Amino acid sequence: MNNYKLVIQYDGGRYKGWQRLGNGELTIQGKIESVLSELEGKPVEIIGAGRTDAGVHALEQIATFKSQKDVKESEIKKHLNRYLPQDISIVDVIKVHDRFHARYNAVNKTYVYKIWNEEYTHPFMRKYSMHVKEKLDVQKMKEAATHFVGEHDFTAFSNAKSKKKSMVRTIHSLELIHNDGFLEVRIRGNGFLYNMVRKIVGTLIEVGQGKVNAGSIPKALQAKERSPGLMAEAQGLYLKTIEFE
Missing domain, CATH: 3.30.70.660 (Pseudouridine synthase I, catalytic domain, C-terminal subdomain)
Known part of the structure; x- marks a missing residue:
């Protein structure tokens, strides 16, 4: 299992916060998971270092996700930035140690x-x-x-x-x-x-x-x-x- 770290920036103005609330809710986590799941071919869950409220922005949010596929960091970054809305940017994608956890660490x-x-x-x-x-x-x-x-x-x-x-x-x-x-x-x-x-x-x-x-x-x-x-x-x-x- 491969563990990836995402460095994310976003304009939170039109979102209901970071945390995914439901299928129809407009959240940062939900948007990124949706695009990642297309790349992975199955549902993907990302874990953020913190939960920003509705309307709050991030200059550097960190999240991690695990994948059975060994995909190049550059490919993940390119895919996300191509399909995410322009108010969410993936600044970097880094493969990290299995035990690295965005929230707990x-x-x-x-x-x-x-x-x-x-x-x-x-x-x-x-x-x-x-x-x-x-x-x-x-x-x-x-x-x-x-x-x-x-x-x-x-x-x-x-x-x-x-x-x-x-x-x-x-x-x-x-x-x-x-x-x-x-x-x-x-x-x-x-x-x-x-x-x-x-x-x-x-x-x-x-x-x-x-x-x-x-x-x-x-x-x-x-x-x-x-x-x-x-x-x-x-x-x-x-x-x-x-x-x-």
Whole structure:
């Protein structure tokens, strides 16, 4: 049995997320499996390193699949890019060790969130960033970001759909970079709960708007109670990189 790793980029705007939901659902996993199954001659299942939500993009998603056929990586890549829609690209195909697993071997992930912080809209990035008209206090947001770094129970910053046994995650870094009207939030951690990044970014935006005090974040983490605060829009979020053992 041959084990292949796929390096994937996609515009998630018209999809219902990564995870296959059913035969009629428009998902990234479903699209790739459909094209791979044609090449294999039978149903193929791919396993992604993470599950992005509806509307979320990926600069580097990793997935693996197994095949009884010994097909050249270049042939798989050529076939996928020929038949996949143009909003999904296979950047690379690599034959890997039998025991390599896209999900279980992933140790860290980095997400980037793009905020367009000007009064006017950005015609070319309106589908790929969140527009916040009010000028944000970036310094206050940076101070608030420090409260998320480290190991915490992130129940307060997750969606009720999160089904994980443990809500504890470790955030290694959370940076804010301001450049030409864009504010980028870069967050790296060992794992993320459902909607966790978007809720953290939403909280940072409210801190920047003066609606939330940065000092309330440690209390919220300790209370472990979900609040109805702002959740940043899906189109501004990108899965940037995945690190493996």
